[in-house]
Amino acid sequence: MQTMNVPNALTVDVEDYFHVAALAPSIHRDSWTSRESRVVGNTRNLLAIFEQFGAQGTFFVLGWVAERYPELIREIAARGHEVACHGFSHRLVYEQSLEEFREETRHAKNLLEDITGSAVLGYRAASYSIVRESLWALDVLVELGFVYDSSIFPVHHDRYGIPDAERAPHRLSTPNKQSIVEWPLSTAKAFGISIPVSGGGYFRLLPYWLTRWGLTSINRREQRPFVFYLHPWEIDPGQPRVAASRLSRFRHYTNLGKCEMRLRRLLGEFKFGTARDGLVQLGLLSVDGTKR
Ligand SMILES: [Zn+2]
Numbered sequence: 001m002q003t004m005n006v007p008n009a010l011t012v013d014v015e016d017y018f019h020v021a022a023l024a025p026s027i028h029r030d031s032w033t034s035r036e037s038r039v040v041g042n043t044r045n046l047l048a049i050f051e052q053f054g055a056q057g058t059f060f061v062l063g064w065v066a067e068r069y070p071e072l073i074r075e076i077a078a079r080g081h082e083v084a085c086h087g088f089s090h091r092l093v094y095e096q097s098l099e100e101f102r103e104e105t106r107h108a109k110n111l112l113e114d115i116t117g118s119a120v121l122g123y124r125a126a127s128y129s130i131v132r133e134s135l136w137a138l139d140v141l142v143e144l145g146f147v148y149d150s151s152i153f154p155v156h157h158d159r160y161g162i163p164d165a166e167r168a169p170h171r172l173s174t175p176n177k178q179s180i181v182e183w184p185l186s187t188a189k190a191f192g193i194s195i196p197v198s199g200g201g202y203f204r205l206l207p208y209w210l211t212r213w214g215l216t217s218i219n220r221r222e223q224r225p226f227v228f229y230l231h232p233w234e235i236d237p238g239q240p241r242v243a244a245s246r247l248s249r250f251r252h253y254t255n256l257g258k259c260e261m262r263l264r265r266l267l268g269e270f271k272f273g274t275a276r277d278g279l280v281q282l283g284l285l286s287v288d289g290t291k292r
Contacts, residue, residue: 006281007273008219009183009227010050010057011150011199013124014043014065014076017233018242019090021127021159022251026244029089032064038239039065040072042232047079049235049260053267057081058275060124060150063088063108070115077116082274084122085109085146092129092159093137093151102140109144121285122275124229125151128160128185138174148181148279150227155187155196163194168224169282181284183275186226188214199229204255208262215270225278228266235260 016039018027027035043059050057059076061083066073077083087093088108093101105123112120123146130137130151141149154165166172169183186198196202197214218226233239237257244252279285 006225006278007271008215008225009150009275009278010055010267010272011124011227011229011275012043012046012057012059013086013229013231014039014059014061014072015086015090015231015233016065017236017239017252019062019064020231020233020252021090021092022248023242023244026242026248036240037068038236039232040069042236043072043076045235045260046230046232047076047081049263049267050081051079053264053272055267055272056274056277057272058084058122060084060086060122061112062086062090062126063104063111064090066108066111066115073112073115077118082122082276083112083116083118083120084124084275085112085120086124087126090126092127093125094129094131094134098136098140101137102144105140106144109146119145121147123149123151125149128153131160132162135175138172138180139176139178142174142178142180146180147285148183148275150183150185150275152182153185153187153196155185155194167194168222169227169279169284171284181279183227183279185229186215186218188217189222190214190217198227200231200234201251201254203228203230203262203266204234204259205251208265211262211266212269215266219270225282227275227278228270228272230259230263235263 088104153161155161187194
């Protein structure tokens with residue numbers, strides 16, 4: 001298979017700074033509606049940057065955001081990007097029962113499909129919370145009509161990760177022997193270690209040259225596309241500061257002011273497209289986005 005020319009997936013998890021799992025212990029969800037929301041402006045800034053580089057991407061939208069700002073979701077779709085689903089409540093999958101997960105995910109998917117008038121094919125869990133104990137969620141995704149997932153992170157982390165999971169995009173068998181396409185969050189391999197180089201906090205915390213080295217090695221040495229992810233609040237150094245633990249503040253606030261410049265470098269140095277188109281070109285989905 002010729003995979004060298006398949007574009008890398010540019011993905012955005014559309015949520016506000018107060019939805020983030022790292023800050024969850026300090027921000028009660030009852031306070032969400034009374035906080036200053038910045039997701040619309042920040043997402044519009046990302047849309048403008050992507051447009052300058054002619055890059056299309058996949059926006060995994062939180063249902064909570066879609067319900068309040070449907071115009072933003074229509075704008076994302078109208079600019080040619082893919083709208084996909086980031087659940088509704090941003091509760092971690094492994095903290096929900098199967099029924100709770102099914103209901104909130106169905107609600108979020110229906111909402112996005114009503115707003116855009118198009119089928120939503122892809123799903124990404126809050127904080128990559130599809131882990132070994134919550135693989136049952138993949139069966140629920142198949143049942144709800146999703147054709148691909150991008151939630152599995154093949155790393156060690158305190159909140160997520162399946163360290164020995166397959167690293168390349170692939171079709172996997174769910175616990176109930178159904179089939180769904182998985183595009184795991186990208187890691188680079190060096191000295192036998194998996195290094196998360198695919199975006200978010202890692203993109204802000206690691207030096208840019210390390211991200212570029214890792215992503216280049218996935219494209220050139222492994223001959224396959226990577227998936228890159230970012231949150232709208234990561235290019236917003238002016239966001240309100242939240243009192244949180246030292247580790248959480250480090251993860252959330254480090255290098256916010258450098259992120260937009262790094263993103264522009266990245267968009268200039270790599271080729272990007274939507275996750276759906278990448279998976280079609282990899283032969284994992286058919287052209288209309290259904291299973292092959
Ligand atoms: Zn999220």
